[in-house]
Amino acid sequence: MAPLGTMLVLLSLVLGSAKIIPQAEARAFFVFGDSLVDNGNNNYLVTTARADTPPYGIDFPTHSPTGRFSNGYNLPDLIGQYYGLEATLPYLSPELSGDKLLHGANFASAGVGILNDTGVQFINIIGMYDQIAYFLQYQKRLSDQIGAENATKLVKESLVLITLGGNDFVNNYYLIPYSPRSQQFNLQDYCNYLISEYRKILQRLHEVGAERVIVTGTGPLGCVPAELAMRSSNGECADELQTAASLFNPQLAEMLTGLNKEIGSDVFVAANTNRAHMDFIANPQAFGFETAKIACCGQGPYNGIGLCTPFSNLCPNRDTYVFWDAFHPTERANRLIVQQMFNGSTFYMNPMNISTIKILDP
Numbered sequence: 001m002a003p004l005g006t007m008l009v010l011l012s013l014v015l016g017s018a019k020i021i022p023q024a025e026a027r028a029f030f031v032f033g034d035s036l037v038d039n040g041n042n043n044y045l046v047t048t049a050r051a052d053t054p055p056y057g058i059d060f061p062t063h064s065p066t067g068r069f070s071n072g073y074n075l076p077d078l079i080g081q082y083y084g085l086e087a088t089l090p091y092l093s094p095e096l097s098g099d100k101l102l103h104g105a106n107f108a109s110a111g112v113g114i115l116n117d118t119g120v121q122f123i124n125i126i127g128m129y130d131q132i133a134y135f136l137q138y139q140k141r142l143s144d145q146i147g148a149e150n151a152t153k154l155v156k157e158s159l160v161l162i163t164l165g166g167n168d169f170v171n172n173y174y175l176i177p178y179s180p181r182s183q184q185f186n187l188q189d190y191c192n193y194l195i196s197e198y199r200k201i202l203q204r205l206h207e208v209g210a211e212r213v214i215v216t217g218t219g220p221l222g223c224v225p226a227e228l229a230m231r232s233s234n235g236e237c238a239d240e241l242q243t244a245a246s247l248f249n250p251q252l253a254e255m256l257t258g259l260n261k262e263i264g265s266d267v268f269v270a271a272n273t274n275r276a277h278m279d280f281i282a283n284p285q286a287f288g289f290e291t292a293k294i295a296c297c298g299q300g301p302y303n304g305i306g307l308c309t310p311f312s313n314l315c316p317n318r319d320t321y322v323f324w325d326a327f328h329p330t331e332r333a334n335r336l337i338v339q340q341m342f343n344g345s346t347f348y349m350n351p352m353n354i355s356t357i358k359i360l361d362p
């Protein structure tokens with residue numbers, strides 16, 4: 001019979017090794033796109049598109065600005081939390097190394113669009129082809145850490161979110177009267193062009209390993225406080241930008257269906273965040289909002305003029321506002337949108353919602 005000492009050692013070895021058997025790893029999460037999903041990359045860049053001063057982040061757990069264009073959490077934070085994923089860091093964060101690489105990364109950069117020339121006025125932002133180049137650089141770093149096969153598997157089994165399009169209208173086509181793009185294209189042709197360029201970006205994302213990609217359309221561009229302040233005389237949503245969103249979003253959904261057919265699998269999932277958002281705008285009270293027109297933080301009509309700064313008007317209760325600043329939703333509005341993304345019908349999520357993704361994917 002083994003002496004007691006040896007048995008204790010054996011026992012502790014067994015218990016000890018039980019403890020280090022890795023949990024089934026949560027899938028990694030990768031995020032691409034613009035300010036609706038940037039969680040701090042622009043803090044590391046010399047750019048004017050930033051959210052790193054108070055009161056941004058006022059309702060974040062740290063109550064301080066993070067680079068998110070929100071009073072608190074933004075879309076990817078909430079998707080990750082409801083899904084049970086580990087929080088992802090901005091790709092440019094120096095803290096993104098070691099085991100943190102295994103959870104994924106956020107490559108988004110406020111101000112970018114589908115087109116390379118969108119957002120150039122913000123000086124130094126990470127355009128879409130650069131975001132994808134960083135994704136490849138990330139994969140190389142991951143592969144050095146866990147081996148090529150493991151890295152490929154992690155990326156293949158990941159969840160991806162991409163949000164683009166709003167800036168191609170607001171910060172390009174409609175940025176100034178007679179903008180170069182509006183001289184070049186009428187609105188319908190511009191949408192066609194955006195969709196064909198977006199298709200190339202998504203194909204590239206699939207080529208470099210993404211297998212499950214949630215693609216949001218644009219929000220209700222004409223209803224944001226900035227546009228109410230600049231383009232609406234009576235508080236109705238601005239027509240032309242609403243027309244832009246209503247041309248772009250259905251074409252995007254159709255393009256994704258086509259891509260999936262070509263690939264032979266439902267890689268791309270269309271999230272009609274515009275529809276979820278329009279529900280609040282049509283009837284804010286039904287969702288517990290006091291207003292869907294006035295931004296919580298800003299100045300001028302609808303608090304829609306200029307930036308949200310420490311000197312702006314600030315509403316006391318962010319949960320009763322749909323819009324945090326002149327362009328971006330509050331955390332609570334984001335939360336309701338994400339709940340629709342999880343449990344909505346095909347009217348909101350096509351061909352499936354995130355609850356279904358969670359059941360289908362490993």
Ligand SMILES: *[C@@H]1O[C@H](CO)[C@@H](O)[C@H](O)[C@H]1NC(C)=O
Pocket residue numbers: 116129197
């Ligand atoms: C955008 O930039 C990328 C990378 O620099 C380039 O490959 C692509 O052709 C450009 N797109 C257009 C429409 O010019």
Ligand SMILES: *[C@@H]1O[C@H](CO)[C@@H](O)[C@H](O)[C@H]1NC(C)=O
Pocket residue numbers: 145146147148150
């Ligand atoms: C790949 O992952 C497995 C399981 O976690 C691990 O045992 C193996 O060492 C990894 N491969 C490399 C090259 O790191």
Ligand SMILES: *[C@@H]1O[C@H](CO)[C@@H](O)[C@H](O)[C@H]1NC(C)=O
Pocket residue numbers: 082338339340342343355
């Ligand atoms: C989706 O619906 C299920 C079942 O009703 C619920 O438990 C879950 O919290 C919902 N998810 C979200 C994100 O709202």
Ligand SMILES: *[C@@H]1O[C@H](CO)[C@@H](O)[C@H](O)[C@H]1NC(C)=O
Pocket residue numbers: 342343344345346351352353355356
């Ligand atoms: C969306 O999610 C719910 C579960 O929360 C499910 O009952 C429903 O069928 C789903 N709809 C689609 C279209 O996947």
